[in-house]
Amino acid sequence: xxxxxxxxxxxxxxxxxxxxxxxxxxxxxxxxxxxxxxxxxxxxxxxxxxxxxxxxxxxxxxxxxxxxxxxxxxxxxxxxxxxxxxxxxxxxxxxxxxxxxxxxxxxxxxxxxxxxxxxxxxxxxxxxxxxxxxxxxxxxxxxxxxxxxxxxxxxxxxxxxxxxxxxxxxxxxxxxxxxxxxxxxxxxxxxxxxxxxxxxxxxxxxxxxxxxxxxxxxxxxxxxxxxxxxxxxxxxxxxxxxxxxxxxxxxxxxxxxxxxxxxxxxxxxxxxxxxxxxxxxxxxxxxxxxxxxxxxxxxxxxxxxxxxxxxxxxxxxxxxxxxxxxxxxxxxxxxxxxxxxxxxxxxxxxxxxxxxxxxxxxxxxxxxxxxxxxxxxxxxxxxxxxxxxxxxxxxxxxxxxxxxxxxxxxxxxxxxxxxxxxxxxxxxxxxxxxxxxxxxxxxxxxxxxxxxxxxxxxxxxxxxxxxxxxxxxxxxxxxxxxxxxxxxxxxxxxxxxxxxxxxxxxxxxxxxxxxxxxxxxxxxxxxxxxxxxxxxxxxxxxxxxxxxxxxxxxxxxxxxxx
Amino acid sequence: xxxxxxxxxxxxxxxxxxxxxxxxxxxxxxxxxxxxxxxxxxxxxxxxxxxxxxxxxxxxxxxxxxxxxxxxxxxxxxxxxxxxxxxxxxxxxxxxxxxxxxxxxxxxxxxxxxxxxxxxxxxxxxxxxxxxxxxxxxxxxxxxxxxxxxxxxxxxxxxxxxxxxxxxxxxxxxxxxxxxxxxxxxxxxxxxxxxxxxxxxxxxxxxxxxxxxxxxxxxxxxxxxxxxxxxxxxxxxxxxxxxxxxxxxxxxxxxxxxxxxxxxxxxxxxxxxxxxxxxxxxxxxxxxxxxxxxxxxxxxxxxxxxxxxxxxxxxxxxxxxxxxxxxxxxxxxxxxxxxxxxxxxxxxxxxxxxxxxxxxxxxxxxxxxxxxxxxxxxxxxxxxxxxxxxxxxxxxxxxxxxxxxxxxxxxxxxxxxxxxxxxxxx
Numbered sequence: 001x002x003x004x005x006x007x008x009x010x011x012x013x014x015x016x017x018x019x020x021x022x023x024x025x026x027x028x029x030x031x032x033x034x035x036x037x038x039x040x041x042x043x044x045x046x047x048x049x050x051x052x053x054x055x056x057x058x059x060x061x062x063x064x065x066x067x068x069x070x071x072x073x074x075x076x077x078x079x080x081x082x083x084x085x086x087x088x089x090x091x092x093x094x095x096x097x098x099x100x101x102x103x104x105x106x107x108x109x110x111x112x113x114x115x116x117x118x119x120x121x122x123x124x125x126x127x128x129x130x131x132x133x134x135x136x137x138x139x140x141x142x143x144x145x146x147x148x149x150x151x152x153x154x155x156x157x158x159x160x161x162x163x164x165x166x167x168x169x170x171x172x173x174x175x176x177x178x179x180x181x182x183x184x185x186x187x188x189x190x191x192x193x194x195x196x197x198x199x200x201x202x203x204x205x206x207x208x209x210x211x212x213x214x215x216x217x218x219x220x221x222x223x224x225x226x227x228x229x230x231x232x233x234x235x236x237x238x239x240x241x242x243x244x245x246x247x248x249x250x251x252x253x254x255x256x257x258x259x260x261x262x263x264x265x266x267x268x269x270x271x272x273x274x275x276x277x278x279x280x281x282x283x284x285x286x287x288x289x290x291x292x293x294x295x296x297x298x299x300x301x302x303x304x305x306x307x308x309x310x311x312x313x314x315x316x317x318x319x320x321x322x323x324x325x326x327x328x329x330x331x332x333x334x335x336x337x338x339x340x341x342x343x344x345x346x347x348x349x350x351x352x353x354x355x356x357x358x359x360x361x362x363x364x365x366x367x368x369x370x371x372x373x374x375x376x377x378x379x380x381x382x383x384x385x386x387x388x389x390x391x392x393x394x395x396x397x398x399x400x401x402x403x404x405x406x407x408x409x410x411x412x413x414x415x416x417x418x419x420x421x422x423x424x425x426x427x428x429x430x431x432x433x434x435x436x437x438x439x440x441x442x443x444x445x446x447x448x449x450x451x452x453x454x455x456x457x458x459x460x461x462x463x464x465x466x467x468x469x470x471x472x473x474x475x476x477x478x479x480x481x482x483x484x485x486x487x488x489x490x491x492x493x494x495x496x497x498x499x500x501x502x503x504x505x506x507x508x509x510x511x512x513x514x515x516x517x518x519x520x521x522x523x524x525x526x527x528x529x530x531x532x533x534x535x536x537x538x539x540x541x542x543x544x545x546x547x548x549x550x551x552x553x554x555x556x557x558x559x560x561x562x
Numbered sequence: 563x564x565x566x567x568x569x570x571x572x573x574x575x576x577x578x579x580x581x582x583x584x585x586x587x588x589x590x591x592x593x594x595x596x597x598x599x600x601x602x603x604x605x606x607x608x609x610x611x612x613x614x615x616x617x618x619x620x621x622x623x624x625x626x627x628x629x630x631x632x633x634x635x636x637x638x639x640x641x642x643x644x645x646x647x648x649x650x651x652x653x654x655x656x657x658x659x660x661x662x663x664x665x666x667x668x669x670x671x672x673x674x675x676x677x678x679x680x681x682x683x684x685x686x687x688x689x690x691x692x693x694x695x696x697x698x699x700x701x702x703x704x705x706x707x708x709x710x711x712x713x714x715x716x717x718x719x720x721x722x723x724x725x726x727x728x729x730x731x732x733x734x735x736x737x738x739x740x741x742x743x744x745x746x747x748x749x750x751x752x753x754x755x756x757x758x759x760x761x762x763x764x765x766x767x768x769x770x771x772x773x774x775x776x777x778x779x780x781x782x783x784x785x786x787x788x789x790x791x792x793x794x795x796x797x798x799x800x801x802x803x804x805x806x807x808x809x810x811x812x813x814x815x816x817x818x819x820x821x822x823x824x825x826x827x828x829x830x831x832x833x834x835x836x837x838x839x840x841x842x843x844x845x846x847x848x849x850x851x852x853x854x855x856x857x858x859x860x861x862x863x864x865x866x867x868x869x870x871x872x873x874x875x876x877x878x879x880x881x882x883x884x885x886x887x888x889x890x891x892x893x894x895x896x897x898x899x900x901x902x903x904x905x906x907x908x909x910x911x912x913x914x915x916x917x918x919x920x921x922x923x924x925x926x927x928x929x930x931x932x933x934x935x936x937x938x939x940x941x942x943x944x945x946x947x948x949x950x951x952x953x954x955x956x957x958x959x960x961x962x963x964x965x966x967x968x969x970x971x972x973x974x975x976x977x978x979x980x981x982x983x984x985x986x987x988x
Contacts, residue, residue, distance in 0.1 A: 035614070036683070038727055039622045094708045097698030099723050099759065102713035109713070125720050130621060134723070138697040151684070175676065204616035240619045311717060314724075319619060322638045325593060433605030477610035479576050482677045485609040 004030040005399035007184035009155050012040030014363025014388035015190030016136040021392030023146035027399050032150040032171050037137050041204045045129025046243035048121035049381040051086035057118045059083040069115040069274045070372025071514035072557040078350050078368040082386045089385050097135045099124050112248040114377045115274035121378040126243045126315045156415050158214050166359035167405040170415045177480025185402045186358050186395035193364035194498045198339035199440025200239025208491040209498035211365040215346040220354040222535040223367040224344035226505035227515045230449050232278040234338030236296045242316050244377040247271040251301040255290040266562035273562035276374040276515045279337035283449040296334035343371040352391030362391040373514015422489045429472040432488045452520045456507045467496045501535045504543050508533050526557050563589045566641050568599050571668040572678050596629050596644050597636035612678035623726030627679050628668040633733035633791045670733035687729045690749040701763040709761045722755035725796045731788035743777040747788035747798030754801035769809040773817040779805045780821030823847050833896045836888030841881035
């Protein structure tokens with residue numbers, strides 16, 4: 001049985017950063033991932049990473065932009081930590097080998113990004129997440145003797161001892177289907193978001209909310225789950241992401257009448273207002289009949305000098321060509337808002353600790369909350385790295401004073417039974433993909449940019465029905481070598497749990513703030529709703545709702561305009 | 563919507579049966595991807611089809627497969643494109659009258675198959691990546707803030723950095739088929755990512771290591787398969803050639819594999835003859851016909867020569883008289899290139915432009931006028947059309963001839979006004 005001081009689940013940016021930090025702090029570390037680490041969805045982060053590193057910039061400015069971007073729902077103590085530690089993190093990455101692009105003088109170059117009052121986004125062309133992820137993996141290879149890697153192992157359950165402390169996990173080796181108990185003094189969840197709950201989404205097929213659901217099931221609180229980010233620029237046909245870096249470099253938005261409509265919605269920041277604002281503006285244009293027949297508006301990247309596009313936005317040139325048949329350096333491309341990110345997640349403190357002893361979370365799976373109601377572009381990479389590192393360090397320090405906990409062996413038998421039950425399902429159920437599509441389309445219809453009580457109630461009904469149906473979904477694969485069918489069935493269960501938490505929190509928040517816009521409650525209501533909504537298991541079926549205060553240190557809520 | 567016939571190579575190690583072909587009819591748009599088709603079948607009919615996939619936008623690198631013989635990502639290969647390829651071993655043009663509706667999907671080559679379309683990348687690909695010391699060895703002293711390095715260098719190494727580790731190049735590397743120990747295209751491209759990085763302290767050591775390894779940079783046979791296979795424009799073979807040029811010309815590393823001498827013999831041979839005189843090449847690569855090291859090599863190749871004689875491919879006089887003399891123009895080219903202070907390297911990834919300069923000017927008023935004639939750019943246009951215009955055309959870049967890459971910038975490139983290195987041309 002593998003035993004480690006710190007067990008990390010998920011090997012994207014947060015997980016790998018946590019692993020390196022914990023190992024550096026002297027802990028024995030294992031990192032488990034259901035895909036090879038470089039396949040993790042951090043790889044798709046394009047535009048860059050924020051930090052107030054230039055002497056003329058300040059962390060206070062970065063922090064204020066983040067607070068304002070969050071629509072004052074972000075916790076200001078956490079935001080302060082993130083923005084203060086950002087410059088050193090960028091330098092750490094640079095020294096580790098990230099090939100950040102430079103400016104004329106050979107120093108780190110920056111680009112403009114949405115909701116920011118200075119150009120403070122550091123970047124590698126438009127493959128920033130990819131570059132950082134691969135460099136972190138280089139470091140994991142370098143420190144192979146310090147960090148044990150379990151690549152293509154799927155985590156099925158988190159383990160708790162009698163006191164409720166998290167003491168490890170049960171994982172399935174995808175190569176042979178074998179279950180293994182991983183014993184640990186601390187577990188850090190770094191499994192990313194839950195984009196596949198929506199269809200379409202910019203997120204990869206692996207982004208199924210595993211960690212959020214696993215933590216929720218053992219009693220961890222979820223927070224801000226109603227805050228789902230719709231990215232302003234996703235491709236009409238398939239929801240693929242066109243980086244905000246395009247607008248950062250000067251691309252503009254137009255409706256079908258050729259109007260640069262952001263002049264109306266955000267006269268100062270225009271296309272570089274925060275994402276919730278731009279997405280709402282686009283959706284309003286589309287809903288009011290000023291969009292194109294395919295339900296889109298146009299992003300005109302030809303405003304960016306062609307050579308700059310080819311150098312700094314190469315990836316979206318490829319995406320335009322391969323997935324939309326459009327040369328973005330020559331003509332506008334049709335885009336619309338699409339599901340991209342979940343601000344909410346497993347509630348943690350600034351060290352990544354959840355309310356379950358021994359369980360940490362970092363990155364998109366977590367909610368510290370630094371993003372509140374709306375995340376600024378290029379703050380998510382920062383979030384993963386800062387809180388990944390902090391979790392790793394804290395978990396390692398905590399482990400030093402502990403003895404290795406014992407694991408309730410009977411739990412493996414439970415997991416074995418669950419998997420056997422999936423494998424021996426009677427034929428005749430609906431297909432997993434059909435259930436998943438219905439879930440995704442429902443969420444995208446009713447729990448999207450604009451929401452109201454009726455729609456949310458409908459969504460809840462659908463989710464409840466699908467939850468009943470999911471355990472009977474059809475299974476074709478009965479084998480044990482790379483059985484992706486059985487993994488799909490388990491992931492479907494995770495997604496439905498996450499979806500329900502999202503819907504319940506959205507129903508609960510009867511105001512409009514950040515990414516949650518209720519057409520039946522169109523105003524922000526600080527009096528009643530300047531607070532976090534927490535979701536936890538109830539013993540009974542429907543999730544339990546509670547509240548926690550927003551930490552406000554120096555920036556009092558004001559009206560938010562861009 | 564057109565109907566395609568999707569044939570998927572299936573293999574289940576638990577069944578005890580040999581691999582087989584599964585056939586499915588799929589209705590999808592011509593510009594849907596092969597992965598769309600596979601997932602449609604998996605979602606609607608057979609959930610047991612094994613394939614790694616996630617992002618569906620050619621960035622995670624999971625879905626490398628062979629489609630009608632050619633390796634690539636299933637997610638960014640259009641059905642019409644895959645179906646238009648010929649069938650049979652390797653990748654071929656379509657036969658005359660071939661119906662362009664059948665797509666055979668197989669696992670990648672050169673790696674063991676675990677199941678269906680899933681191969682064991684750890685056993686081959688990642689092991690080779692591990693071979694090239696795949697992390698930055700920091701130049702000391704590590705600065706308090708960032709390393710100050712030219713923009714052009716960072717843009718330059720973005721090309722190998724853009725590798726998504728999908729394994730498509732490994733799949734069809736011919737040298738690796740013959741020598742499974744060959745470090746191979748992906749790992750050597752990764753090596754260039756450090757050798758081209760001015761922050762790395764061990765350029766010489768890395769080059770020496772890769773030149774001396776008999777499975778290293780001189781093991782590549784120039785077949786271009788990796789360039790055609792790469793879905794991200796990394797052009798692994800070009801990175802290997804850059805490693806060779808740096809090892810041979812910048813550091814004069816005379817390797818025990820004779821790679822260095824062979825390259826110099828080759829250049830000399832062409833300069834003299836215009837067309838390759840094979841009979842001279844081999845002995846010259848070993849120091850001349852009478853060099854003690856050349857003798858065993860010549861004897862060793864005697865059977866080949868005899869076969870060639872027997873088949874009329876050469877006459878007894880061929881070794882002594884080459885019928886071709888280099889025209890003056892060839893010599894002039896050699897001299898011109900040789901006299902340059904700086905080697906012009908091609909960076910086909912980031913800092914390029916795809917179209918002819920005059921076309922480009924039309925769309926782009928903001929650009930300052932060109933400072934130099936663009937002859938070198940034209941000269942450097944990519945030879946391979948295999949990637950369907952996937953790559954931009956040539957761009958000069960990266961001051962690679964500087965001792966150890968120099969961190970103070972050999973190039974006069976103007977940074978934020980991209981394509982780097984245009985000024986390097988003169």
